[in-house]
Amino acid sequence: MAFGTTKNVSDRNSTRLSSRLLPSTSLLALAISSAISGVHAQEIQTPDRDITDIEKIVVIGEKANRSLKDSTTSISVLTEEAINNTQYKSVSDAISDIANVVVPSGSLPDIRGVSGNGAAGGFNSISGGANGRVMTLIDGVSQPFVADLSGDSGMWDLQQIEVYRGPQSTSNGRNSIGGAVYIKTNDPSQEWEGAARIGYRNNDQYIDTAGVISGPLIEDKLVFRLSVQNLNADTITDGEGYESNSPDYDIDKIETQRVRGKLLWTPNDDLSFTLSHTYNNEEGDTGRVYYALENLEEYNRIYFRDISTTASTTALNTQYSISDNMSFDLLVSYMDYEWGFDTYEASDDAEQTLVFDETNVTVDAKINFALPNNNIDGFVGLYYFEREQDILSTGAYPYYGSDESESIAIYGETTFALSDKLNIIAGVRVERESQSRHFVYEPIDSNLDDDTNIFLPKFVVQYAFTPQTTLAFSARKGYNAGGGALNFTAQEYYYYEEEKVNTFELSSRTQFENGTGFISANIFYNDYDGFQALSSTRFITNMPSVATYGAELEVHANVTDSIEVNAGMGLLHSDIKDAGEDYTDAQGNELNSAPSFNANVGAKYWVTDAISVGGSVRYIGEYFGDFTNTAERVAGDYTIARFTANYTSDNWLLTAYLDNAFDETALVSQEPDSARYPGGYAAVVDPRTVGVSATYRF
Template sequence: MTKIGLLLSSVAAAALAFPAHAQQTDTPATEVGDEIIVTGEKSARALQDTPTSISVTTPERMRREVLISIQDVYNRTANLSETYGSTGFTIRGISNTGAGAGGQADAASVYVDGAPIPRSALYGGPTDLWDVQQVEVLRGPQSTIQGLNALAGGVVITTKDPSLTSWTGDARVLWTEHSDRTFSAALGGPLVRDELGFRLSAERRADRGIIRNITRGGYDDALQSLNLRAKLRWTPRALPGLEAIASYNRVRREGGYLYEYARTDQPDFYDHRVSTSDQASRGNIASDIAVFQLRYPLAKRLQLSSITSWNRSQTRSQVDTDGTPQDIQAVDNRYLYRTLTQELRLNYDGERLRGLLGAWYYRRTGQLDQHSRVNIETPTGTIASLLRANGASAAQAQMLSTAYAGQLAVIPVRYDAVQPERIETMALFGDARFGLTDRLSLIGGFRFDHERNRYTAETVAAFNGTLPDANFLGAAFAPVIRLINQGVVGLVDDASSPLASNSRSFDAFLPKMGVSMAWTPDLTTAFTVQRAYRSGGSSQNPARAELVAYDPEYSWNYEGSLRSKWLDGTLTINANIFYMSWRDQQVTAFFGRNAYDYNTVNAAGSHLYGFEVEANARLGSAVDVYASAGHTRTKFDRFQLPTGATSTVDLTGTEFPFAPRWTLAAGANARFAGGFSANVNANYRTSVFTIVGRNSDNYRVSPRTVVNGRLGYATGKWELFVFVRNLLNAKYKQYDYAENHQAILGDPQTFGLGAGIHW
């Protein structure tokens, strides 16, 4: 048996060893036996009635496993994985930014109460889990229902609504050995009973950090954040059936960048993490989200819904890209985006026909301001070509270019750019199920999506150093060196451009069809086929200061599902199997002038296949266990660059980056007499490539297994607990920058203490 097999077996054995006769001191909502309602597909459906592969994280699981952020969910869900630090995630091996390292649009999105969160803010407070009602991970294309940026799937976070009947409150304090302190509170209740209620929640986090900077002092990954939320719910007696919910979420985060490197050329670098950068790497987020929802029954089985969302996200990312005590390179990027969405939807729930018809509008405006100091390796080949064009022989050109590079190994460049953008999307969509018989149903859906986007760029590049003395090879070669100096300055100047814009427009028709069969009340299978879409756009070539257009990419997804309950409902087993064919993928191509001569092109085709299995079982009134397994295989089948590209990497036959072949997770809960409870859980991920391309073997990180646990005591409204993350102190890397002796390291073993009150 493999190590992970032994681990999962031991988790299950530990669960079975707990006393089954122990008195249950509370009645938590669990994933076993209780009906879980999912809303990510725009309808309130039981999880067992949904053929889409959806993993649901409930409030009880968040409490049992002390889940703090959305990254905790990424690491505990089948076929879901965290990528480079906290930059994003993969679903079924597809990164939320796409598989080919090209393109502007996302391949998967995160929604909070219906508001899409910009990728630049995903590592901050908008996606933390305090006072969250449910997290749904929708695996596989959601383009028919979610539309924009959902080719790989989506993550839907729903926060808790106010109560209209009683006052409730929650508070929690968490403290870890690494001085990570979190203070959380929520309070709400009826202002007018059965008609008007409100809920307020707040979370303050202060984390000292664990990566000590031995150049500047302090800790690079220190963090402070404040997350505030207010919700108002109104069900007026004068309009029976009408429900209105308004919410506002304010997040302010100041802390380490979305990833932090630690030096790997230090002794015992896992347990004594240090950095040497002379400048701070910071990621500051200011996020404001407002959502207004209306629901009103037009008839007995027909409901009208409206969801309006607005969010503003300001992010500042500062990175010392060389990571050394010297002031060599640095990046200071500022993102400001405003997003407005409006959805109108009709839901019908009849005896034979159930479905929805909706209209969607999306507008995002904003810009990226870039301020960088970078070093570009001196292009000896380009210099040699310049010399040959001016009469030098091949041998002379090679000798002179090599000698010049010895004087100026890198070209220091000051690079400033502003990149405004505007994206508008309008769509009509529908989804329906029609019961041909009591058991057999047809599934169908469509989306017609129209997008207009406009990308603009203005850049200023300047030589930021000292050119070699023209006489360093003697007076005889001084004119040649002056010519090379002029050529170097010219290469830098070529990266400057006046304000230029490029507008694109795309139409996509995205159908879905399928069939579902309920063999018994507790056993259902389904098969669906649907088309997915990621829009095109324009990308800037930094070296040439050009906006280059690229086209959309499309995929077809074929999926089978199983939903089942066994042993009188005490055991649930759900599974999905899938195959996706993907064409016209957006990738990055290089064109030879220097390391910044690149832009997005449509050059790849690929496929992927795999499955997910999730099981939950109740082993009596005091013990329940759960497990999941995900398997994905990805492969680029075709790669054909356009004429003029000089890229040496051929993606054909390679795998997607950050696409683990296996993701496994398991856990057990036990409740003892006297108010004690325990949880143990583990998750495993196979090795992943951290870049795309044939040399990805040099950037592979090893498999890792992380075990966590919690032991608690509850009496009345109070609860005390201890918890541990990475119990076995697994030492692993998320990314290894070996040539620079830096790595993104996984979280170390961490013990913590918590207390909570619930009423």
């Protein structure tokens, strides 16, 4: 058995959480299962095509390396096949189709109605150094988030993307109370292989060139992989500017360069070292992009910023098999991260330059074990993280600051196999976080010193209802640290408390008998204490009690030897049960970015063995843009369609696609008229785009 891997038990919803949610989710799951199983009885044969197999997809982000079938967490996985062309411009674009996920402009994903940015959005992350609620990891290394999400454009040579809904604090600790996005890149290969790709999108004159080469340097001992990618694009609003002030940079250009190298050394069968170095650089008007509400279809930007995001990461991953029943993993990483921007305004005097530097070190050591009787297995780990930040803003908004933060944790998880059908999983994380931050915006001179001890338990019961279907109940706790921020309106520095959540889930996984499809379902209830709410004026307050509950359902199936279908659905209800004394008008309201319903459906049809066509449609229901539920900030209620055609011949893959096929002007967020932005502004889905790509593999 694989070390630290739970035994083969899956999950499916049985117990009732909410009379409104369970019937719609479970009955639909049963109906789909029954309909598809009749087709599957015909012993579908698809020898030349990859089939999504829930038992073969191994999810890594929980640190247990268990199959998707054996995971009780609500997880969506995008495989390499789904992301191997240029249809998705960024990771944010790729995950926007996932149930109960909303991706605002320039922000971490909002999952299950909980803002991914949390207290860390915009200027609050600069003045207070807060963590986001959704952690992004690449090959196990946590990625910084500062003010705006940038630097995630370009997807090349990725193995898979995993999206975790709900708190992942037991596994990952800091800034994962809302969920996590885990990106796994491809490892070096023992055989020589390579690929080259070129892609083009019409709307933003987007050109993508990428290449990868991998193979042995010393046979069976030392292998390498080197991948490179270059993106060159324009914004969708070329030629804008101010007559009163000419820009000193190209306000329409967006460029990204990515280089990743890996060396895998295996001196013997029991020991391996993977040394990797990654360099990413993105520059242009990225992050949050807003357009004037008046004549929205003209995409007139309300402000201009040249954002630069540069990250250089070196990591060493050591794996050692101590015995047949024990192994050791060690990840050590160092990151040098720089984020900043230059604004472009109608007057030179109003322009600002910001430079934000961060260096961080991560050490994650884990022992995986399995007792000889195979009834108990698990892992225990030690985690250390430290970061240093320096901030300097000049021009119209002069300020500066520094930060030192540290996290130390011990964590673990154990699976007890009480029988062939019943598993009990218990996990815990004990963590100590400390932060010391100095921030100066004259005349305000503020200091933030905080030390916190955290206890984060997890408990799961899994039962194999049939060989194909498993059910589970899980309970776990999530946490996000408190902090401080500058209140511009009051011109004072203030502090807010930590937030906690208790999450309860029922889950189900069903694998079809012949392995050509699966159904995954989760029903959840989140009970938040001290929920960190962000007002429309960007003031952070702790709400004593907030609850969210809902469900996710996903289906993947090969219904015939030439047709593959997938569908997903999210149901969500949020309730501000106690808003606190400062926001009594929010009592009983919904959270922002919390649509009650969203869904997606897609299909792929192989016309011949070489030609396939596909399409997908996603619907995002209406949602509020703030917790006071003002009508002027309502967004959502849109449907986006994509279409794709592929031609495969020998080593070639040719792809053509159409995004936002019906050119819907879809509101992701909007702000009403204000003194600074008369007429208001909005973030929208990109307009209709046609693209092509060609990939050659050898």
